Structures are given as C-alpha cells and as structure tokens.
Amino acid sequence: MRVVIAGAGALGTCYAAMMAHAGADVFVLVRPERRAAYGERLRVSGLVEAAGPVRIITSGEEAGTADFLMVMTKARDTAAALDALRGLEPDAALSLQNGLGKNDLLIDRYGRERVLGAACSVGASLVERGHARLTMNVATWLGELEGPVTQRVVKLVAAVRAAGFPSWSVPDAQAVEWYKLCFLIPGSVVTALSRRTYAEMCLHPELARLWVRIMRETFAVPRALGVKITTPPSSPWRVADWLDQPDEVAIDGLREIGERQRESGPGMRPSLAQDVLAGRPTEADQVVGELVRRAQALGVPAPATETSFQLLRGIEDGFST
Numbered sequence: 001m002r003v004v005i006a007g008a009g010a011l012g013t014c015y016a017a018m019m020a021h022a023g024a025d026v027f028v029l030v031r032p033e034r035r036a037a038y039g040e041r042l043r044v045s046g047l048v049e050a051a052g053p054v055r056i057i058t059s060g061e062e063a064g065t066a067d068f069l070m071v072m073t074k075a076r077d078t079a080a081a082l083d084a085l086r087g088l089e090p091d092a093a094l095s096l097q098n099g100l101g102k103n104d105l106l107i108d109r110y111g112r113e114r115v116l117g118a119a120c121s122v123g124a125s126l127v128e129r130g131h132a133r134l135t136m137n138v139a140t141w142l143g144e145l146e147g148p149v150t151q152r153v154v155k156l157v158a159a160v161r162a163a164g165f166p167s168w169s170v171p172d173a174q175a176v177e178w179y180k181l182c183f184l185i186p187g188s189v190v191t192a193l194s195r196r197t198y199a200e201m202c203l204h205p206e207l208a209r210l211w212v213r214i215m216r217e218t219f220a221v222p223r224a225l226g227v228k229i230t231t232p233p234s235s236p237w238r239v240a241d242w243l244d245q246p247d248e249v250a251i252d253g254l255r256e257i258g259e260r261q262r263e264s265g266p267g268m269r270p271s272l273a274q275d276v277l278a279g280r281p282t283e284a285d286q287v288v289g290e291l292v293r294r295a296q297a298l299g300v301p302a303p304a305t306e307t308s309f310q311l312l313r314g315i316e317d318g319f320s321t
Contacts, residue, residue, distance in 0.1 A: 001159050004066040006081040007073035010124035013132035017042035018163040020052025027055045027063040037129045046133040048164055060088030067091050075099040075286035082109050092152055094118040099286040117145045117173025119180040123268040135268040139234040140165045143173030168233040178222040179229045183237040186214035188272035189308045197267030202258025212250045217302040224298045279319045284312040
C-alpha cells in the first residue's frame with residue numbers, strides 16, 4: 001500500500017512510523033526548511049516501540065500517486081499542505097485532524113467521491129522531529145462520509161490495524177466525526193485552561209463537571225442539524241449514552257476513564273493543551289471557535305464553550321507579548 005501522510009507532528013509521526021514498520025510504502029510531507037532535520041526512519045516510543053523507513057517529501061510531485069492521502073497537519077496548515085501536494089493524485093483522501101471544516105478543503109481539491117471520513121482517539125506528543133511518544137491508542141474509525149462501508153475502507157482499516165492501531169470501519173463517518181468532537185472539545189478546553197492532564201481533569205470533581213457542561217453544549221449543535229450520534233466501537237467515552245442521563249452518570253464515567261489513564265503511565269494532554277503549555281499557536285479558532293460560530297448561527301446556546309473560547313484566545317494572543 002502506498003500512503004502519503006501530510007504532517008510530521010506527533011500524530012503524523014506515529015501513523016507514518018507504525019504503518020511503515022508494518023510494511024506500507026509511506027511518504028511524509030514536511031515543510032522544505034525542515035526536510036534536513038529528518039532521517040530515513042521515523043520512530044515511536046511510549047505505548048509502542050517501533051521505527052519504520054519513510055520517504056520525506058516537500059511536494060506532491062515527489063510521490064506522484066498514492067492509494068491514500070492522510071492529512072494530519074494542524075487544521076490552520078491544511079491549505080498550505082494541499083498547495084504543496086499539487087501533483088499528487090491519491091485514490092482516496094482523509095483527514096485525522098481536529099475541527100469541523102477538516103473535510104471541506106479535501107472535497108474542494110479532490111472531489112467528494114474521493115474523500116473518506118475519519119476520526120481517532122489517539123494521543124501523542126513530539127519528543128523531537130522524527131520521534132513521537134504514543135500516550136493513548138484507543139481507536140481509529142474510518143468510513144465513507146455517508147452510506148455503508150466500502151472495500152476501500154476495509155482495505156485501509158486492515159492496514160491501520162496491522163500497524164498497531166485498533167481500527168474499525170463505520171458507516172456514515174461524518175456522524176462519528178461529530179461524536180469525536182463531543183469529547184474532544186470539552187477535554188481540550190478544560191485541560192488547556194486548567195493545565196491538567198486528561199486523567200487529572202477526569203478525577204477532579206469541578207473540572208469533570210465543566211467537561212460535562214461543555215460536552216452537552218457541543219452535542220446540541222449536531223442535534224440541531226439532525227445528526228444522530230451513537231457510540232462507535234471500542235470507545236470509552238459514552239457521550240451518546242450520557243446525554244440523557246444526569247450529570248453524575250457522566251462524571252462517574254469520566255472518573256473511570258481517569259483512573260485507567262492514571263494507571264497506564266505518563267499523563268496525556270490533548271494537542272490544544274500541549275500548545276498552550278508550550279506557548280505556541282493553537283487550533284482553538286478552527287476547533288472551538290468554529291463550534292461557537294455554528295452554535296450562534298443555529299441559535300443554540302453555548303455559554304460555557306463561548307466563555308472558554310474567549311479565555312483561550314486571550315491566552316494565545318498573549319504569547320506574542
């Protein structure tokens with residue numbers, strides 16, 4: 001299988017190294033000024049120890065064709081990455097990025113028929129360029145944007161699973177992408193503002209309560225759009241089951257997740273929290289801000305999420321000073 005991965009951050013490095021280790025022919029797109037920082041192999045440590053041979057590229061012409069293009073840059077860098085990839089002709093393209101508009105640029109570039117839906121519950125941090133630490137490896141969900149599972153989805157799921165990522169094919173993948181946002185957004189926001197790990201957040205009574213409030217506000221947006229969300233295979237975040245239950249049921253579920261994560265080893269932080277702690281630009285606008293704007297357009301109240309977004313923007317705007 002010939003795979004192009006756009007982005008060599010923590011997530012991109014993990015998928016590239018592990019898929020290459022499993023035998024895929026992997027190309028990794030990086031910025032031209034960073035090319036010299038990479039060798040011929042990428043490495044993963046943490047939950048998995050693996051290294052695999054990859055070809056570092058800075059343009060689509062260097063790869064030419066691919067069975068799959070997997071986009072894993074920061075959401076704000078998607079347009080630049082796709083511009084660099086001009087000349088690449090993938091059979092299918094998908095994004096494992098965060099955010100609500102992650103598929104739109106792919107559809108504009110490659111056509112809707114070539115775009116797959118994708119979401120993952122995978123956590124990682126970058127040790128150095130070419131080396132990432134895998135801190136959470138729960139699930140990767142892949143499917144057509146709408147409709148039943150197809151052969152190309154089955155093929156990709158098999159390759160991702162062979163690489164060491166628990167992976168499942170799902171119908172109507174856009175619903176699963178919304179499902180991920182229902183736990184991604186509250187977790188990213190609360191850990192970033194509190195400077196706590198995910199386990200610490202889950203086990204803190206007030207932070208867990210804030211998580212539940214933002215989770216409910218997030219879900220109200222796809223509900224207003226008529227999207228039916230159910231819990232996909234292997235997910236410990238039972239957001240679809242918690243929605244019609246009292247807050248205490250969700251808080252108890254979070255406590256179980258926090259205890260498992262605390263026992264599993266080093267604390268995990270979502271990428272938004274990692275960026276805030278490092279004082280670098282975040283995806284707050286593309287992820288949280290976009291949700292706030294869609295809620296406003298739909299007339300859906302989201303006061304906790306909106307206040308949290310304003311705080312995040314205030315923190316990020318202070319980085320330059």
